[in-house]
Amino acid sequence: MPSISPSDLSPFLTLARHRSFRRAADEIGCTPSALSHAIKALEGRLDLRLFNRTTRSVALTEAGERLLARIAPAFRDIEDALDDLNNLRGTPVGRLRINAARTSSKMVLLPLVARFLEIHPRVSIEITVENDLVDMVSEGFDAGVRFGEVIAQDMIAVPIGPRQRTAIVAAPALFERYPRPTAPEHLKALPCIGLRFGSGRLYEWEFERGGMEVAVEVNGPLVVGDQDMMVDAALLGTGVAYAFEDQVSPYIEEKRLVRVLEDWCPYYGGFYLYYPSRRQMPAVLRAFVDFMKASAPGQ
Structure with missing residues (x-):
């Protein structure tokens, strides 16, 4: 040969x-x-x-x-x-590839990446936005950003943002046509905007109050594959959306959206940067992880 x-x-x-x-x-x-x-x-x-x-x-x-x-x-x-050898230079050099869901990219990751790149101008970062989980190692990514509860057990996870709380919102005009829900099951009688994952599964909206957990399979005129699109559709009056407080709080303050079922909206652990356990972590990834740890809530 x-x-x-x-x-x-x-x-x-x-x-x-x-x-x-x-x-x-x-x-x-x-x-x-x-x-x-x-x-x-x-x-x-x-x-x-x-x-x-x-x-x-x-x-x-x-x-x-x-x-x-x-x-x-x-x-x-x-x-x-x-x-x-990067450790001998005293400054990180190289490229990082990060896989993240769209919502986490906009809400948490991008602002932190911008600050990191200001400090380390010899590093470049590529962010690939995918709402579905991928095999990070086989796809060639150095790290990913997701909710803590969906991260595989064999990954090392670092919190990079505060706890997140859900919010159920709709345009004010919608509640001129429909009664405001006071319990999660009331959503079944309202036009809700569905969220379908890449796997094909339709997301059931999750609620919790007083230790009681409820999942509601909503119905409505529109199903999308992205939470940002859910919010956009709610702003247009298409239906009720399931979002995060940080996504919709400006629209609530501007009275473009109305929030309901607030006492049923639980908190989540927040977003995590995660990466595979390796015998030797690349210097540029180590610098990024250290930066994220220093930027974590409470630091």
Whole structure:
């Protein structure tokens, strides 16, 4: 078999992580066509197909899965060794890739990232917004931001914001046509804006009062896949929305939205930065985690 260098395997690893020629090519800094030629050349030298390609998807073959399982740890060790040199510079240098839900990005993450980048101008950060949970390691992310209760147990989590409380809101005009609910089950008679996750599951609105928990399956004229869109639709008078206080408090103060069922709205633990436990944390991630810890509530 012809000799193959580590540089020949780097495009394979990038494509295996993204499962998309366009995204992988963007990271490498080449065209999808050039990346495709590089992968074909590697497959030709190995005399094995590493990816199954269709017009809609890219998937590893059995040979590709085996190769990825063997070389990915070695490349991580090389990355760790090179990144360890960052500690000698005294200042973080490099790039971080963070996966976060849209709501957490706007409410908590982006303001903190802006402050971090002011302090560390030699760091770049890429935020990918996805409301659904992803396999952070296989997708090549350094960290993620989500609610504490949805973070996998094998992750290290750092709180980065205060506790969050839900809020049930609607435009004032809506309650000129419908009675204001005084109990969660009254929502079933109101036009509510549904929230559907990427998995296809329709979210049941959660309430709690005096230790009693209630989940309500609401109905209405509109279902969206994003909480910010729920708020926008409520502002247009489309229906009742389930949001967070920090999202809607300005609209409540401006009397563009009216809040109901406040005594049924529970608090949540808030947003967390989470990252996988690794033998050696990259210096740039360590600096970011330390910054987040210092910025956490109560610090």
